Amino acid sequence: MNMLLVACGDTAVLIDAGVMFPEPELFGVDLVIPDLSALDGYRGRIKALVLTHGHEDHIGAIAHVIDRVDGPIYGSEFTLALVEPKLDEHRIEHEGRLIAVQPRQRVTVGPITIEFLRVTHSMPDCLAVALHTPAGVIVHTGDFKIDQTPLDSQPCDLHRLAELGSAGVLALFSDSTNADRRGFTGSERDVVEGFEEIFSSANGKIVVTTFSSSIYRLQVLVDLAEQFDRKVAFVGRGMNQNSEIALRLGHLTIPAGLQIRDSEVSDHPAQDVVCICTGSQGEALAALPRIAIDDHRHVRLLPGDVVAFSARSIPGNEKAIGRTMNHVARRGADVVTDTDRRIHVSGHGSAEELKLMISLVKPRVFVPIHGEYRQLARHGRMARTVCPDAEVLMIQDGDVLRFQGGAAGVVDRIAAGRILIDGTRTGEIGDEVLRDRRHVAADGLVVAIVAINAQSGVLEQAPSIITRGLAADVRHEQMLKDAPNILARAIESAPREELSDPGLLKERIRIEMQRLFRKRAGRRPLVLPVVMEV
Ligand SMILES: [Zn+2]
Ligand SMILES: [Zn+2]
Secondary structure, three states, X not given: OOOEEEEEOOEEEEEOOOOEOOOOOOOOOOEEEEOOHHHHHHOOOEEEEEOOOOOHHHHOOHHHHHHHOOOOEEEOHHHHHHHHXXXXXXXXXXXXXXXXXXXXXXXXXXXXXXEEEEEEOOOOOEEEEEEEEOOEEEEEOOXXXXXXXXXXXXXXXXXXXXXHHHHOEEEEEEEOOOOOOOOOOOOHHHHHHHHHHHHHHOOOOEEEEOOXXXXXXXXXXXXXXXXXXXXXXXXOHHHHHHHHHHHHOOOOOOOOOOXXXXXXXXXXXXXXXXXXXXXXXXXXXXXXXXHHOOOOOOOOOOOOOEEEEOOOOOOOOHHHHHHHHHHHHHOOOEEEOOOOOOOXXXXXOOHHHHHHHHHHHOEEEEEEEOOOHHHHHHHHHHHHHHOOOOEEOOOOOOEEEEEEXXXXXXXXXXXXXEEEEEOOOOEEEOOHHHHHHHHHHHHOEEEEEEEEXXXXXXXXXXXXXXXXXXXXXXXXXXXXXXXHHHXXXXXXXXXXXXXXXXXXXXXXXXXXXXXXXXXXXXXOOEEEEEEEEO
């Protein structure tokens, strides 16, 4: 949920507007965005929103934030191309407001001149910003690593960072994500060898799952596919959307005839195909987890196929990822992770890169951002050794920092909680309980109880459906009578592995019941699936 407000006189500038994805406990919540109420105090003064790069934790909240900004949204061309569909999805008018900027370009907003600098990360077209203010220069790194051999030959602008440093920088806000890793993170190019080994030894299909925004990773795979005479299919909505954007803007190059549709995968011998899929976090509805339980419309796993996980596991997702891997193994396919081969490299700089950034920029005040507190603390200690004269300010979400007359310090705290968003436009809500209550108040509650034999996957008895808060209506009586049978049929036709996975089974029950109530009664009740394993 990255978001930084920089205010100077009557002008304020926002840097980034990110989301985080809900923990599994936040049942039914689709997104978590920062509490924006503190921005109300700046109404009319926020003259620009600056986006460092296109990752969800930096742009995901844009549709909720844009109304509070009285001016343009600046970002690189690629970042803005990822933003546009988000605004369109929410039907937000943005005509003329998205302004693409180039590295080294400057724009002036009131007393603040914003300078954009190229940095390297796990996706193309990422920017750091230097804010030239009357109080001094503030450098915000955005997310970065120092990739000395970037795949697109667009290096991190170390020269300009050093120039700023020698001219004098007031404060550096720097990415701390990998502050607890030693050494250097490594280049996006470093995965080529690991994948080469997979390509030269695989006898079946090669299926790779990664983040759909990891365009460099896609390019590595496309290049190897060409070299090893395989066709490439992108599988999953995000993968198709992002690869199209990257192709259009020239960040991804695919030789003519190499790409096929996912519906064409089965037309080719397995050893002639690479599938690049969404679902690296085991998300129940994404491509790979569906493929892994034989429930994808077009792609099937066969013995001899290789499935490579080319992404980190976001904390909290380990169980879902592990389940997906088990399902893949049951299909007879080979699971490869980055502990087997170097097929993933982080986008965030490790200790030595972070130190280099600090010594180049040489700030008077150092503020570690973007990371867990332990990583911020580590980064802060690092800064003290690199720049003993710098003042290190440890801040937390919501802290207000004031730079005045050479002094810097935390002077206030604002509300900086989180807001849970139900993507189906229920709107913003204070917390989980309130969300559920509203949902139940508006649409009622359906509890679907299913008792299933954990061994055989057979229903032990007919599902029972309990409703609360649904207005009695003769037209609905028949639907409620039919519901247990409809649900039983849906469960019986589910793939075997889904039945032994309570998470997936609950999701199916939820979808099935939502569909029934929507179609037959025009209602959207809160569906609470209860699975009893007998
Ligand atoms: Zn990022
Ligand atoms: Zn980030």
